Amino acid sequence: MNEQRIPSAMRVFRDRLEVIFAEKAGTITDSAEAAYAATTDLLEELKNAPGKFGGLIVQSWMLLPDLDMITHTTWQRLLRYQYVGRLRTGAPQLPRPKLRRPYMTNPDSSPAGDHIWATFELPDKVLGNDPTFVVCALGLDHPPGSAEPAFAGDFLYRFRFRPESAEKAEYCIPTCLDAACNPAWAPPPAHHQQPWRLTRHLVSGALIFPEVLVKTADQIYISNPQLELVSPPGDPVPVGSYTPDFMVGRS
DSSP states (O other): OOGGGHHHHHHHHHHHHHHHHHHHHTTOOOHHHHHHHHHHHHHHHHHTOSSSSGGGSEEEGGGSOSOOEEEEEEHHHHHHTTSSOSOOTTOOOOSSOBOSSOTTBOTTSOBSSSEEEEBOOBTTBOOOSOHHHHHHHTTOOOOTTOSSOOSTTSOEEEEEEEESOTTTOEEEOOOTTTTTTOTTOOOOOTTOOSSSEEEEOTTTOOEEEEEEEEEGGGEEESSSOBOEEOOOSSSOOOOOOOOOOSSTTOO
């Protein structure tokens, strides 16, 4: 585990423990007994969390702006996991391919994971159609040695979704453990008060777009499940090359 990721996870654990302890101390006079009860409850939350750790901070969807959630993938991933039909690996990309099934689900419709990493746009935070910028701004890279295909040189796709019921849906605030201690991830600054995390630019280290974990079971597509190619007008443009700097901007 990357030791630089541990402190942010421990802050999450500590902060949640403090909240539960305060609740227990209101009804249990013995401090040691209240601390034991709080720790037991917190471990139970962790065991049942939808995420690896961020599930401890479960929020109501109603706290988020009434906007589409956005996630990205690449053409080779769509082919690899057969989301767009039985096309051969290396088949030419399509501008708006139709999905055979919802994203992050298996062929039998079961969830392929507990959650989806998602972002959303704000008036002063617009993703645009430059695939290299999007990959860097959202931190869409994998640690060295990952078995996942590289983003550079591949074509980037975007799709939008919302939960079936905003009143019932929940989301999670991600931590470093949800990111598998990926060096591309970073905790938000101390002054950040919004109920979401921020993506880290792979090159500049700037913290830019909102970032949340959406439960896979809560997703529903706004219209027919179609992807859109992220590319400027004209001939399709793949993700360009970039050199990640995982340490820039860190204190």
